[in-house]
Amino acid sequence: MNKSNKPCLSAMSIEDKVALLTGNGLWKTAHLPAHGIEPLTMTDGTYGVRYSPEQIDNDGNWSITDFLGVVNQHADDQTDKKGSEALFGHTLPATCFPNGSALACSWDNELVEQMGQALARECQALGVDILLGPGINIRRTPLSGRGYEYYSEDPLLSGELAASLINGLQGEGVGASLKHFACNNSEYRRTEMDSIVDERSLHEIYLSGFKRAIDKADPWTLMSSYNRLNGQQTSQHRGLLHDILREQWGYKGLVMSDWYGVKDRPASLLAGNDLAMPEVARDKSELLSAIESGEVSIDAIDTACMRMLELIERIGAARKQPRPVDMPAHHRLAQRIAEESIVLLKNTDDLLPLDTTHTHKIAVLGPAAHTPVIQGSGCATTVPSILDRPLDEIIDVAGDAADVTYSAGVADGATSSEQALLLASAQAEAADVAIVFINTAVGEDGENGDRQHLDVVASHAELLNAVASVQSNVVVVLMNSDAVVMPWLGQCKAVLETFFAGQGVGRAIANLLFGLKNPCGKLTVTVPNSLEETPAYLHYPGEALKHYYSEGIYVGYRYYDKRKMTPCFPFGYGLSYTSFEYRSIELVNDKLGTGESLQVDVTVANTGVRFGKEIIQLYLSFPGIELAQPPLALKAYAKVALKPGESKTVRLTVGADDFRAWHPALHDWIVEAGCYQVKVGPSSRELPLSAAVQVAGSDYRLPLKEDSSLVQVIKDEQAFQRVVTLVADKSGLDQAVITERLQAIAPELFCGLFIALTEFLNVPVSRPELLDALRSE
Amino acid sequence: MQPFRLVNAQSDKQAVAFAGTCEVITYDSAQLNIFAAELSHCQPHWHEAPELVYVLKGALSLTVHQQEVTLNTGDLAYIGPDLIHALENQHQCALLTLQFSPQLGHDTHTLPAGFGHFRADTPVARQLVSQCFTLLERVLQPDAAFFALQACTYSLLVLLEEQLGQQPQIPAGTATDSREEMVIRQSIAYINEAFAEPLTIADLADRAYLSYSHFSRLFKKVSGYSPSDYLAMVRVNHAKPLLKSMQVPITDIAERAGFAEHRAMLAAFKKYCGVTPTEYRKQYYADFEWRADDERVTSTPNKPLALSSARKMMQASILNQ
Known part of the structure; x- marks a missing residue:
């Protein structure tokens, strides 16, 4: 792929490159016939193809009235004839599939993939190359204006369903745009707000669905969001768009901005936001000046251009001949x-x-x-x-x-x-x-x-x-x-x-x-008894433009479970006209070494008189010794169809990575060693089957400082041994005796190690000597 | 909902009046009524004057004498005197209609009877279209000469007379007893006005001073429909534009159309429409062009077209052949 792009890139002027990295009108990318570059066409949205002939076919621009028309568009315009005529002028009829909040309740990866395929066929019939979806922001508060588009309060379910939709779309030759990256979890002043999210919650809750979808479906594009994250505009957030997305996750696709979501084009390019949408003349001129002044290097421009050219090539190769769409079949x-x-x-x-x-x-x-x-x-x-x-x-x-x-x-x-x-x-x-x-x-x-x-x-x-x-x-x-x-x-x-x-x-x-x-x-969010009891209530919607995600990792059911509160209806809940019995659970492997995944066989029977489908849910309870944990975290699910009297055994898999937790002190993932409880059942509050699995855990050393307690130091064998050696040196006592005495006295020493050694135990160590002993390898 | 009666907006020679019975059409001295319209629907009715319809564009279904015929662009249909007929737009249909006064027979002859369907691109249709076009051009002349107009009209009738002799004949609604015929006409007119009421066949028979069975037999003999079928058809035809409008809940539509309950509407639709009212409503909603047009279709059942535009459409289709 790169080979064919490179000559093209070397032949392009700076102006061409800047044009390539900016929209062309509202919904297209650059048209550079001299370089054989044809425009890509993209359109909203997450559950239906919103095609505006005026804006796309006639390259119409977005006048302020059109813009307000879309943003303030009310759903009843669609069904209520008032105003519908204006609307028909705006977009063509398309299949309006269930919105994210409904779709997700199917918990059916295969069905979601079929919806992706159908959306792709409707795109292709209209010549649309990229559909701007799916959107998988975590439904942190039910107040959020766009909660209806998103899937769940749980990142695993969000990521799995998104992967299915993307695979459906892209398998049929239409690019997806996974959005909105990241932490745009409410719409209140969405382009001004700064979401303040702690590191662990960010990785475990808000980003992990994106990571899962990228790993499983490799979306061709990803869209940055409108908000700020921990102080930086996400479209200009190099930590997010480069360090995490590119370096940690290895994402190779293109990052585009949300429409008018770029505030400083040179900064956004340097951060890794390759494409700025839609066409904004100022974005181009500012980027050109920044290249001229050397603020933005040609290398940075070329990297972004390469991603654009790869995307164009990818889409060109996948694009299918437009065929008439079987709209009645899509309706069914x-x-x-x-x-x-x-x-x-x-x-x-x-x-x-x-x-x-x-x-x-x-x-x-x-x-x-x-x-x-x-x-x-x-x-x-x-x-x-x-x-x-x-x-x-x-x-x-x-x-x-x-x-x-x-x-x-x-x-x-x-x-x-x-x-x-x-x-x-x-x-x-x-x-x-x-x-x-x-x-x-x-x-x-x-x-x-x-x-x-x-x-x-x-x-x-x-x-x-x-x-x-x-x-x-x-x-x-x-x-x-x-x-x-x-x-x-x-x-x-x-x-x-x-x-x-x-x-x-x-x-x-x-x-x-x-x-x-x-x-x-089954529900993909918790239904609360009151707004006031919801996890995000206390700090919603933030003040002084800062929104602290104060509940941390305890989002949705994790919060209700941790506080032992009973919601109106729990996550994962849903009834059937038939009844199911959870008969048995069997772990294929009850001891996991490093990097091993867990396989669990679950047998469920339909004990009623009607055909029905059951969504089997598997949750893990972590040991929670090193890091505090919610009582339960969803780790696998399966939807199984059962005739009356029939029973089936379903194998559920928990990936090795799903045992991980983000350690904020290490700024990295760890797997805590110990006993994990595997719990299976029909909802997060009804888990009749359980089993235990021993997990070896990952090797990690926590950083030790001079004021770390002796108890903490003893946990780190190497560091403790060096401390014992140091104390033996200074005191002349036998190492075995020192080890024994330090272990015995450790729980009583309330001060940090340096003070404990020098003041309580009278060992004349210096700060540098102690720090050297505590250093990590 | 009135039957399909439109006024030629271009001409002040028109004179259409509605009198007591189903439909009586009156004419000026030229004895010809000519008009064009975008058709939505026209419920079953009959009139002494025969008519010739020409499909300017789109397609429609014509129910005549308990059979349904699809008319496509360029097709013509002749509906002889007193044949009960109903029209229904299928797709963006516009029609030119010529109604011939029975007076053209000078009390000594009746105008051609029966029904004829002339498909576009057949030699006969071409002849008929050409003659209609000539007639239309004459009508559009501000000071059209009386005899020239009459001659044109008769030339058209000559063609029709020849052709209808060759078409398979449907027996015309010829009631032997004009008193009996009048009774049923009055009954039909009453149904057309009062279908929304909880009418029963017994009520209708009572109004006609006939026994239930005699009334039913006579109704069938005169109109070609049993009274209950006719009543259901009128109600279905009334319900259809309401279903297209999307504004009115389906249960209200059943009530407005005179169905005692939705189940009766369901049965009537299955019989006269082949689909349930729910499916019917969705079929039209799924037709994007129609949907974009729905404001117009619901505000007037049939939108008059200027004869000059009809002339242009006709000329274009003649040139295309």
Whole structure:
């Protein structure tokens, strides 16, 4: 690859090179016909292809009104005709797949890969080379405006699913852009905020999903984020983009900025942000001046250009002939993913699935039954190719089996209305079961702004309350960006949590309600009892533009587990219409040497009467002696399909690297030696199977200083031996005696070693002598 | 929802009036009513005046006498006197319609009866199109000579008379007893107006002062449809544009169209549309061009086109041949 690029690079002028490292219009890269360089086309977003003919085909520029139009785009523009005409002018219809927050609940790598393939086919039909996704920022707080696009509060699950999506996309010849790198975990003043994250949390929680996706799927591009991280703009953060990404992880692809995310072009280039998007004249002129002044070396420019040329070559080789897209097939895929992703949170008295032999009259209530909230609001917002309305699909599936009535129960989608409420109550009372659709406020999620609270729309909660007072069989169908609080949970017997499940959500809901499909999604975030108990609450959203991630590594379930708090619904939770029994666990190897991975065989049976799928989850409990640890960390999972009465044994693998922890004193990963508990079950709070594995651990020496305690020094055999030798030298005592006495007295010595030796034990050592003994090799 | 009756906006010679029964068309001295429109739909109806439709663009389905025919761009269809017919846009369809006054037969002759479908690019269709075009040009002349216009109209009728003799005949809705026919016409007109009410066949029979079975038989004999089929079809046709609009919940649409409950709508759609209302709604939503247009389609069922634009479209398609 390099061979073919190099002649090209040597023939290019500085101006050409600068052009190559800057966008061309809004969505393309440089066109340099003299060097045979054709532009690449890219477009948003994370769950649908947002193609703007004006901006891409006509090289239109982004006027301020267009820009505001996209950033302030509300999802209901898509389904509500108001404003839709303006929108059709903006982007072409495309399959609106389940958003990240829904998709992830499928825990289904294969299905996510299929979605990636479908997205790629839609890209290719439009001539799009790179799709700007997936986005996998950790869902640290449910308030985050873009939580709906992201996968989980857990880095392993985020990284696995991202890898699957990327493999799907790139396998079909379309580049991915893994984003947003890194620590853009809320939208509040997102381009100004400085995320202050401790080293260990950064590596173990916020970066490890990116690392996993890179290791497993090698995304062709990666996108830096809008925020600052520990004081530096991420697009200009060499520690992040070079030291960690390139040197530690060995990433070879291209780094691009988020749109207008570069504040200082020369600094961003030097940091390793190769491509600045979109085209900004000032970026080019500033970079040119910096090259002329010598601030930026030609070597640095050439390195970035090489990555661009390699990307262009990679895409050129992978690009397929545009073919017509089978949109109905993609719609069916969107329906299937929605079916696999919706989570059944509650099902008292087995109210679901609806039994049409006894349920003759169904009251469907709530505006989202007719106008479903299928996606969030922002740059990912997609004009759906087809739309399944839950009410229409319920009627279609119910057919002749039941009578269905509907009323919105509120006015204009969200306004309380006594009259609407009376009608809804009357319908609910007359029915055998009421299905109430409630959602979060449309448009409150989104870019550059977070939610202010975790409640559903107030009038929807009122509707549920009114319905519950006249009808005991109430099913709630939830449509929400990220977790909501559920003070109304006692008013219903069943809850289907859909998050934002895309254009096929209506059919998926209908199929699940009537039992044509069996729910199998599980939560990828913890559902809290209150906003105030959430892990990030105390320091959210930061002050003076600094946002301290004060909960450290205790993000999501790690926090609830550590504090022994009971959330409303735990991470990994989800019910089924059938029942599963976790029968046995067997470790293929119960002692692990350095660099060995763990293999675990788990047998699960379907003990119910319906076909169903179960997501088997494996968590590790670390010894937690050297480094404090959360009680549980997800390390492997598998989704298994079981017929009634069937049992299967599934092999789960925990990679050697998944036993690692980041040691902030060593600035490196360690594996702590000791006994690790392997726990397996249907959710993070129900782990019936367990086994223990002995892990050899990695060799590491902690740095010792003159004020390190004797207890710490004794742990380091070599250092302790040198100290014993030093003390023997100074005191003339026998080394064995010294060793014995120091070990015996160590717990009593509350001072650091230097003071202990000189003041308490009267050993005349000097500082340099002691430091020499304590030095690391 | 009214049947497909449009006024030639270009001409002040037009005179279309709606009187009591299903549809009565009145004419000026030229005895010809000519208009163009972008068609959304037109529910089953009938009129004494025969009509010739020419598809300017797109495609539509024409239901005539319990059979459905697809008309594509350049096709023509002749619908003889008193044949019940319904039209439905399939894809961005525009139509030129010529309605011939029965007076053209001077009380001594009836105009050609039956139904004819003339596919584009057949010699017959070319002849008919050419004659229609000549007629249209005459109509568009500000001071069109009366006899020239009449001669053109009759030339067209000559062609139709010849062709219809050669087409397989569908029996025209010829009720032997004009009193009986009038009763059923009144019943149809009533259904067309009152379909949203909870009408039953027994009610309709009562209104006609006929027994249930006699009414049903007579209705079928006169219109070609059983009364319940006709009622369901009218309701389906009313529901269709509402389903396309996306604004109205499906349960409200069932109610507005007069279906006692959604199950009745489901059954009627399966029978007259081949798909469920849910599928029907999604088919149109999945048609991106149509969706971009939906504001227009829902605000007026059939959008009038200036005859001059119709002339241009016609000329272009003649030149293409």
